[in-house]
Amino acid sequence: MATAEQIKSLIRSHVDEDRDRFLTIALQVAAHEARKGHSAIANDIKGLVDKAKSSSPKVIPFNRDFNDLVLGSTPHTRLADIILENSKTERIKRVILEYHKQDQLKKHGLANRRKILLAGPPGTGKTMTSSVLAGELKLPLYTILMDKLVTKFMGETSAKLRQIFDIISSQRGVYLFDEFDAIGAERGRENDVGEMRRVLNSFLQLIEHDSSDSLIVAATNNANVLDQALFRRFDDVLYYSLPTKDEAYHLINNRLANFKPTRMGKGPITDAAKEISHAEIVQACDDSIKDAILSDKNKVSIKVLKNMLRDRRSAYGNSKF
Structure with missing residues (x-):
């Protein structure tokens, strides 16, 4: 039988809607039962966990015309799951609070923070921050697949980008542009081509005029290559280390x-x-x-x-x- 601490942890993770933690504790219960010689029970628990893992993450149905551009999911990640310095945690809390209090802000002619740029080395929490925002706000997370967005055909990338911003306006969620430097690199760089300048100009115009209820998050491993005009289009810039x-x-x-x-x-x-x-x-x-x-x-x-x-x-x- 599971220990009292394990049972409490299972209940706590269920209440917090922390699916990953719940499954981890379930595996600990299985290991506990195996050590006591209850191999049948242990195998049953492991089988249930494997089945649950194989069905995640839950994919949000998306317009079939955009299935190859956007990956949708329903994260249950919470702020307590991410380890960051206090100042950064407070800034994420501020984004969440302003979202919840956006009607109150609008009464005073102010808008909540909705456009966030995340920069820093790989694996430091940028993508997880997007999951935290979606999990805390109970919104779907839509990840824009940059390798599918950027094409070699003139005008096609900008057209797809405009379509994505139409979806951002009509379908509320957290939209993550990962590897953002694919379209946000500084104009005029040596390896720049005219088409990518046009794509960046399109993005600058689209994000500046966007007034949807969605959150737009851009993540990059190298902020140094981004065009300087981008930074003032974002409400907040968080640097990770x-x-x-x-x-x-x-x-x-x-x-x-x-x-x-x-x-x-x-x-x-x-x-x-x-x-x-x-x-x-x-x-x-x-x-x-x-x-x-x-x-x-x-x-x-x-x-x-x-x-x-x-x-x-x-x-x-x-x-x-």
Whole structure:
């Protein structure tokens, strides 16, 4: 039988609509039952979790003419799920609050923050921030597939862009332009072509005149290449960076949850996590939990965790520890 703590965690994650956390705890219950020799129950729970995972994320039906341009989903990610510095968390809270209070702002001739630019290295939380906004506001998340949007035919990309903004106006949601530099690169760069200048000009006009109820989020790994005219079109610009030692330790604690070692020193663990992104730390924690489950253990080994973090770090050719 599941422990009292596991049952409470299951109920808490269900109430918070934290689907990923719910499934993780369910796997912990399965591991607990397996250790007690209840293999049939453990296998049944694992089967149910696998079935649930195979059906996610839920895809929002979209106009079939845009299926190849936009991927829709219904995130349940919450602000508590993302580890960021306090100042950035407060700015995200402000976007959420202004959305909820937009009618009150309109009475005073003001508009809520709706157009957000996110910039920073891969894996530092930009895409997850979009999921948080959608999850907190209970809106669908629509990700614009930039590789499908940009074509070699003159005028076609701009035409598709106008169609997407028509959808933004008619279908409320959070719209994410990931890898935004594909269309937002500075005009006049050496490798620039006239067609992409026209695309950027179209985007500048469309986003400036957009007054929909949707949120528009643009994410880039390199803000330095963006055209300067873009920045004033956004209501807020958030810059992301690799986690600090405190943020890394907090993230590891949260992700390991019930599998966290009884005594986990901060220094050695954060040293192993140095110079890797939030996403890589999460992957290392998940790999450590898998190792514990497959070894019939209920706690992650500190040695294994450090090795997993180092493996993620060495993947980027950064092997100095």
